[in-house]
Amino acid sequence: MSASTRSFRGTAAVLPAVVLVVVVVGGGLGTVVLQSLGLMPFVGTPELSVDAYSALGGDLWRSVVLTLSIAVVSTALATVIGLAAALTALSGGRTPLVAAGLTVTVPHLIGAAAMALLLADSGMLPRILGMTDGGWPELVGGKWWIAVVAEYAWKESAFVAVVVAGTLATRVAAFDETAATLGAGRWARLRLVTLPLARPALIASAAIAFAYTVGSYEVAHILGRPYPEPLSVMAIRLFTSIDLQTRPQAAAAATIATALTVAVAAVALHYLRRSAAWK
């Protein structure tokens, strides 16, 4: 086979997937950006403007701060807990990893329903703990978005655990034995062997979890409070409102959410490139 036939075949093989992604993502996000800038109005002539963004005013920034806070806290928790579960699997006990594998298969919407049954003031936890006389803190729909953060941290920690354990399983054992033979203690092996090997998978899975949290809707919708709203909840409320005038504002909120996840992906890629074990 000549080089050009080979390259033609290779290009033809990636084409179906690439075309589908480009058409769907390009079409969807292109429309959202154009709509947010007033270039795709339902009625009237297209005109470039940032009215949709300014119409959201201070609420937009409150939503950005809230979205980022929820994502940062839940991703941090998920990363630490997920890493801990992956590390326990190395030292022999695989039960946490099996439990994480079960949690990974739970749809987020079901997870949200489950958290409500567990953490609401009539949920299972206050009943078991006997805090049924009004002393239970407002975890669902409360000021601090605890149930929302708990759901993301729960689901994404399972994801991080499975991804990190998957990469560690194939690589750590040999290096770890060598280091132990050379006299490295438990702590030194963790710091100098295991963590550097886990780093790329940890960065990638944390970034995916973060992007997921920013782009997720149902968890905050079910377990959150009406105001202020995360960007996704704001966008979908405005999008499904009977007032067609708010469509560009919905598109503006969606555009900002996209910008946030793209920025985080760029940061993650930067750190992935710098970590030596990345292939």
Added chain:
Amino acid sequence: MNRVEVNRVLPAVGRSVLVLWFLLPLIPVVLWAISNRWSFPGSVPQEWGFDGVRSALDAGGVDAFVRSTLLALAVAVIATPLGALAARALVNGSVRFPAFVAGVLFAPLALPPFAVALGLDVLVLRSRIPSTVAVIALLTVAAIPYTTYLMRVAFGAYDIGYEEEARTLGASSAMVLRRIRIPLLAPASAGAALLAFLVAWSDYVITLLIGGGRLVTVPILVASFAAGTGNDSVVAALSVAALIPPLLLVLMLARLRRRSAR
């Protein structure tokens, strides 16, 4: 306690806490699904039974279950070969601009699905594409990063030597495909298909926005009940139903992996 005991007890405590963390949220769901009455503030259900399951069946639970399954199967059937084709070309280095192609295929991971769905919904309305087709297309796009990644790892570890050996021994192309390539790649393809199935099975927001309420899947049904009050046992019964298919598939995949490892 002396040092040795601490070293033995601490990891065991840590493991138990982690297992509890992963399993605790699922316990009330399972309890609610098999109780008829669990009034506040009882810490265990007062009356066990399957009223929730019955209400879920009456509310169209079976139809939603079939619809969810078909949707997830469609996405798995499309996203797995697309990912496998792209992954093979990326691994054997025959693609021009490989970094760009990989970037495009992994991009859906970094983009909010609701934003893509909002825009796509407008296009679907204007172009009159059937909304189910658009839902399948968008879910396939969401699954492609996972199928591509898993198949890329599989092709990267694939030893072409087996194929060459078989050829030397006189095997035809069809035989090589049937006896060598498919068996060797089966566990990875099954894993990729499972992830694609999960992406579609778990989705709520894409089906909601583009399906426009006409495509009633299990998550859509759960959400409509969860929005009201007093539906705890129906929500729980539907939730348990939503947990079973992925769980069965994970167990089947684990068996396939063990068998092919032997």
